[in-house]
Structure formats: structure tokens, C-alpha cells
Amino acid sequence: xxxxxxxxxxxxxxxxxxxxxxxxxxxxxxxxxxxxxxxxxxxxxxxxxxxxxxxxxxxxxxxxxxxxxxxxxxxxxxxxxxxxxxxxxxxxxxxxxxxxxxxxxxxxxxxxxxxxxxxxxxxxxxxxxxxxxxxxxxxxxxxxxxxxxxxxxxxxxxxxxxxxxxxxxxxxxxxxxxxxxxxxxxxxxxxxxxxxxxxxxxxxxxxxxxxxxxxxxxxxxxx
Numbered sequence: 001x002x003x004x005x006x007x008x009x010x011x012x013x014x015x016x017x018x019x020x021x022x023x024x025x026x027x028x029x030x031x032x033x034x035x036x037x038x039x040x041x042x043x044x045x046x047x048x049x050x051x052x053x054x055x056x057x058x059x060x061x062x063x064x065x066x067x068x069x070x071x072x073x074x075x076x077x078x079x080x081x082x083x084x085x086x087x088x089x090x091x092x093x094x095x096x097x098x099x100x101x102x103x104x105x106x107x108x109x110x111x112x113x114x115x116x117x118x119x120x121x122x123x124x125x126x127x128x129x130x131x132x133x134x135x136x137x138x139x140x141x142x143x144x145x146x147x148x149x150x151x152x153x154x155x156x157x158x159x160x161x162x163x164x165x166x167x168x169x170x171x172x173x174x175x176x177x178x179x180x181x182x183x184x185x186x187x188x189x190x191x192x193x194x195x196x197x198x199x200x201x202x203x204x205x206x207x208x209x210x211x212x213x214x215x216x217x218x219x220x221x222x223x
Contacts, residue, residue, distance in 0.1 A: 027173060027183050035115040035190075038183070039108065039125075040173060048107040049127035055103040062096030105132045111172050113190055120161070120191070122170070135170065137163050139191050145172075147180055159184065 026041035066089045069075065106126030113120055120142065122135040143162040150157060157177040162169050173180060 027175070027179055034117070035113040038111040038113070038173070040175065045108065052103045052107060052127050055099045059096045059100035059103060062092045062099065066092040066096065106130070109134075113187070115190065122172075137161070137170075142191055143167060145184055145187055145191070147177065147184060149177065 028039045028041040030037045030039075069085050069089055069092075104126060106124040108125045110123050110125050110131065111120065112123060118139040120137045120139065121133065122137075123131040123133055125131050141163045143164075145159065145161050148158040148160050156174040157180055158171050159173045159180045160169050160171050173183070
């Protein structure tokens with residue numbers, strides 16, 4: 001599994017497609033007062049909104065069927081059927097709750113980089129623009145961010161984040177490697193801004209400008 005640091009020397013001049021735009025095979029970046037939000041610009045926003053609406057109606061239908069088992073005129077309450085009706089009610093109620101949860105939570109996944117609180121948040125956004133928190137990771141908890149190439153050419157490249165003392169891994173995005181590679185460089189600078197030490201000042205005579213340092217901070221994966 002090649003680390004993202006192995007990819008750093010390639011395509012340095014490639015712009016991050018989808019910055020402040022939304023299109024297919026891109027990563028959309030929206031600036032905020034506390035940082036910025038990242039979301040896959042795969043053009044599936046309207047489709048997800050329709051699916052969420054359909055899930056809401058299916059949830060309502062499940063609860064309606066559950067009530068109909070007991071309230072429909074002529075419903076039988078024979079002892080032999082009570083167990084079956086109770087089991088069906090539990091199944092329909094559970095399905096209705098699950099469908100309603102996904103409808104209200106949303107199907108669009110978003111990564112938020114909060115540079116004020118020093119947090120990376122993974123949230124779900126629904127069709128109304130409301131967000132629901134999924135994961136919060138402090139910048140100091142992040143071990144590394146790396147790209148994981150798929151073994152099959154059909155599947156997409158994954159951008160994974162390793163965090164915590166146990167080295168837990170979560171996938172941030174999946175898509176084209178060239179887009180994720182550019183995004184990795186941006187995230188490396190933003191997430192490790194506090195670790196970039198100022199260049200040492202060499203001794204110089206009065207009035208002479210100190211030469212610029214060519215030192216470069218290595219990615220954490222190489223430390």
C-alpha cells in the first residue's frame with residue numbers, strides 16, 4: 001500500500017479540480033469563517049435528495065402498515081396470530097425508524113476543516129442543508145493521511161486518515177488519484193501548520209539580508 005508521501009513528487013502543477021465548483025470527479029471546496037468544507041462533486045446532489053425523500057415516504061408507509069395490523073377494521077386478535085402480528089409490528093417499526101433516520105441524517109458526506117478549533121469533522125448533510133455530526137478528530141490526533149490505490153483498475157483510489165493511539169483508519173474521499181493527490185498536499189499544509197518551524201536565521205553582518213532557507217518539512221509519514 002503506497003503512502004501519500006510516495007506520490008508527492010508527481011504532478012506538482014496540477015490544479016485541484018472542483019475548488020469552489022461542483023462537477024463530476026472533483027472535490028468541491030467551500031470557504032467558511034472558521035475554515036473550509038470539502039465534498040465530493042460527483043453531481044449526485046439531486047439524486048441523493050430524491051432518495052432521501054423516497055426514504056421518508058417509505059418510513060411513513062412502514063408505520064402506516066404497522067398501525068394497520070391492529071387498527072384495520074376486521075383485524076383478528078386470535079391468540080395464534082398475536083405472535084405473528086407482534087413480530088411484523090416490530091419489523092415494520094424498526095424498518096420505519098431506520099429509513100427515517102437515513103432520510104433525516106442525509107446521504108451526502110462532508111469533511112470540515114476547522115482551523116480555529118483545530119478539528120477535522122466528518123458530517124452528513126441532508127437535502128435541507130442541515131448537518132449531523134459523525135466524527136470529530138483533533139489535529140493533534142492525526143497520525144497521517146495517505147492514498148490507497150485499488151488493486152483493480154475499475155475501483156477508485158481512496159484517501160484515508162490514520163488517527164488516535166490505536167492507529168484507527170477512516171476513509172475521507174474516494175476518486176481520481178490526481179485530484180486526491182492535490183488535495184493531500186493542501187491538507188498536509190493546513191493540518192500541520194503548527195509543526196512547520198521557522199527557518200533558522202544564519203549569522204549576517206549588519207545591513208545584509210539573510211538568505212532564504214531551502215529547508216522543507218517532510219510529511220509525517222516520512223518522519
